[in-house]
Amino acid sequence: MPAVPAQPDGAPLTVYETHPCRVLLGRGARGKVPGEAERLGARRVLLVETRSAAAAAGELAAALGGVLAARFAGPVVHTPVEVTDEAMRTVRATRADLVVALGGGAAIGLGKALSARTGVPQIAVPTTYAGSEATPVLGETAGGRKTTRRDPSLAPGTVVYDPELTVTMPPGLTLTSALNALAHAVEALWAPDATAVTDALAGEAAARITDALPRVLDDPTALPAREELQSAAWLAGICLAQTRMGLHHQLAHALGGTFDLPHAELHALLLPHVLEFNLPAAPRAAARLTQALRGDPVAVVGALARRHTGPGRLRDLGVPRDGLRAVAEEVGARPYPNPRPPAADEVTALLERAW
16 A cells, blocks of 8 residues: 655645434424434433423423433523533433433533433434534533533434424524524634535525524514524534634633523624624635625624624623633633634723623
8 A cells, every 4th residue: 555645744634524413404393303213212212301492392292102201301501510410310210211302502412411421312403593403512511610522422413403493482582592603604714624615514504694584583483584594503503513613602601601691692792793803814704704794794793783682792691890801811821723812901802892
């Protein structure tokens, strides 16, 4: 066998890796979950559900019938380890061999955490646009600090997207969750490990989200727009799965874990500020976003963020101004890959503007 030539010094090397996943997307797709459980050979299913998805969870529990072993309705945002420990007691007591997570990011995160501790397979049924279901990433909070890890085994093996499950989302959550998804596409464009595939997915996701979101906000019952928004969030989630996160996600993790903040609202209010901070140092990402959004990215995203009638500043979320510097120093000391070095002074100024 001939020797493999060494990569020339300084020459870029593209590495693209995927994880196996079965995706079902379409109106009424949630009705396929029992069949998916059967396909996986499940005999004792644990249904993890957010309280906001109680009606859909009741419908799914009835459809699962005798293979439903238990329901756990206590997922919490940022996946606190104390809640995971509580759910693990249910897993052990029922000897669950499959976790079905129904709801927003809190349910999906808990499903991942349980699978990571037990090795049982997962089916994710997201009801928001958070995107976690498409990624091999798990963020957990312990002692007021959120840490993340990445491992292919963390990704759900089956994801079921049903746009009908998103219709009951309040307008505020619809907006902030969609901007959370947009953040996944944005960060993929300036990631150091971006590829032609992730660039294409991120550009398409950004264009679709910013096109469909205003239509959904104008008519929350418009299922075609809901379906387009959900499929765009899926594409953005794939981007998050394939690239490394940057300053935007690091700030969301640091602030969210420290001050126990709502994940989607935090992403939505931070995104215009991080775009303004990073885009001058990321000309390729700026050009692609300008094309996808058909305008200045900071202006387009800022206009969408201002449609939110809820908290729009860090101060509105209860973040103390005197706590901003510590977050900036934490980020600066252990930065995620980012096109612009996140010096503590500059990140403090960014957070002050967001505050």
